[in-house]
Amino acid sequence: MDSLKLSKLTCYLGLVAYVTGIVTIGVAIAINPWFNVWNNALSDMGRVGLSNAWVFNTGLMATAVIAVAYATCLVKVFRNSLTHLAAGVYLVAVANLFLIGMFPEGTKPHWTVSYEFFLLMIFTYLLNAPALWLEGLKKHALVNLALFALGLGGSIVISWPSIATLELYNIALMGVWYVTMFSAVRAVARSSSTTCQQVLN
Secondary structure, three states: OOHHHHHHHHOOHHHHHHHHHHHHHHHHHHOOOOOOOOOOOHHHHHOOOOOOHHHHHHHHHHHHHHHHHHHHHHHHHOOOHHHHHHHHHHHHHHHHHHHHHHOOEOEOOHHHHHHHHHHHHHHHHHHHHHHHHHOOOHHHHHHHHHHHHHHHHHHHHOOOOOHHHHHHHHHHHHHHHHHHHHHHHHHHHHHOOOHHHHHHO
C-alpha cells in the first residue's frame, strides 16, 4: 500500500474504531443475558473469572489499537501545535482504553485506567476547541466545546442510575466527536492544496 492510500485509510480509522467499540459492547451484552444496563457497569462483562470476558476485553484492545492509528491522521492533517497537543492527549486516552482490556474489572489498575480514559477524552474535546478555531474551523470548534461541557457537566451533575448509563452517555458523545473530527478533516482537505487535499478527495 503506497503512502497516499495509507494516509487516506488512517483518516477513516476514527469512525472504524468507534464502530468496533460499539459492536464489541453490543456482542458482549448479547452473550451476557444477566447484564442490566440500569444496574451494572460495562466492565462487568469483562471481569476476572467470567468465561467469555475475553470478548469484551479483546474488543476494547482492538478498538484502542485502531484509535491509536487514527491519531496519525490528526497529526498529518492539522498544522498548529495545539491540535498536536490535543492528539497527544487523545493518544494517552486511548492507551488507557487498551489498558482497560488488559486490566479488567477485578484487577487493581482497572478503575484508575477507566476513569483516566473517560476523563482524558473529555479534555481532548476541550483542547480541540481552540485548536480547531485556530484552523479556521469555528463550527467544529464550538461542537468540541459543547462536547466538553456536556461530557464534564453531564458526568458530574446528572445522577445516573448506573455506571453503565454514565459510560454509554459518554460513549455517545465520543461518537459525535469522531464524526465531527472526520468532518473537520474533510473541511481542511477541501480548502488545502497540500497533500491533505489528496487524503480524502
